[in-house]
Amino acid sequence: MRVQIKYIKGEEVKFISHRDLIRAFGRAIRRAEIPIAYSQGFNPRMKISWGQALKVGATSSGETAELLLALPLSPSEVMARLNHQLPKGLAVIGANLL
Numbered sequence: 188m189r190v191q192i193k194y195i196k197g198e199e200v201k202f203i204s205h206r207d208l209i210r211a212f213g214r215a216i217r218r219a220e221i222p223i224a225y226s227q228g229f230n231p232r233m234k235i236s237w238g239q240a241l242k243v244g245a246t247s248s249g250e251t252a253e254l255l256l257a258l259p260l261s262p263s264e265v266m267a268r269l270n271h272q273l274p275k276g277l278a279v280i281g282a283n284l285l
Contacts, residue, residue: 188256189285190265195248196241199276205240211274212252219268222258253285 196208203211213233216223225231234255241247254265262282269279 188259190254190256190260190262191251191283191285192254192266192269192279193249193251193281194277194279196246196250197276197278198246200274201244201246201276204243205237208241208277209235209237211277212269215269215272215277216254218272221254221265221268222256222260224255224257248280 200208200211212235216233224234226234236253238251241250256265262284266279266282273279
């Protein structure tokens with residue numbers, strides 16, 4: 188099951204790098220207990236497709252990412268769980284099925 192999320196990167200986190208952003212979302216996904224699919228192999232990774240990286244110091248109100256879920260979960264539930272765990276300055280503003 189694929190869920191596309193739309194998120195904002197606000198003023199509070201505009202100086203974090205793309206790698207830090209990925210780490211923050213990964214931590215929020217684990218804490219929210221979202222059933223994300225993992226790659227196979229020696230070093231499994233979450234199956235997430237990210238859009239283009241923002242430069243450090245930039246804010247955005249319309250970035251997207253695509254999550255591959257192992258078990259079905261409604262997009263509204265994914266959005267609510269993530270928003271509860273994300274740090275201030277990051278927020279999911281939309282989610283839909285692909």
